[in-house]
Amino acid sequence: MPYRNYMFNPRYWLGALSNPRPAYRNFHAILKHPLLYANVGTKVEGLLDHYVGTLLYDSVLKCKSKSPNVVEVGVFKGLSTSYLSIAAAKAGKRVKSFELFSGLPVVSPELDAGFSRRSVCLRSKRIYAQREDLRQG
Secondary structure, three states, X not given: OOOOOHHHOHHHHHHHHHOHHHHHHHHHHHHHOHHHHHHXXXXXXXXXXXXXXXXXXXXXXXXXXXXXXXXXXXXXXOHHHHHXXXXXXXXXXXXXXXXXXXXXXXXXXXXXXXXXXXXXOOOOOOOOOOHHHHHHO
């Protein structure tokens, strides 16, 4: 089933009338990166809106880390991976994507001895998909 642009969905516009901020952010992101939206935002399926995709894109380009790797855990259908990989190619970095269909492994004291919680800085937001999407993806 080909991906249909969510902005042509009437439910998007009804939601934009009740809460205009996400719609404004998406339009601002489209104006800022029109080619990125045309090549990725309309062709790849996923749970991200274009605003969050451009945040990922800009964060990879502005990253001052010496590490040549960008790691993504939880790929789903690959929309965020597409944004990350385009930015990584421009920045001379590599993207390593992992999909754990069975969930995260249990913490092992032998394998995780050198791991420090202070060395990782993450912000997480839970996104729930419909069961049909998970079965198909």
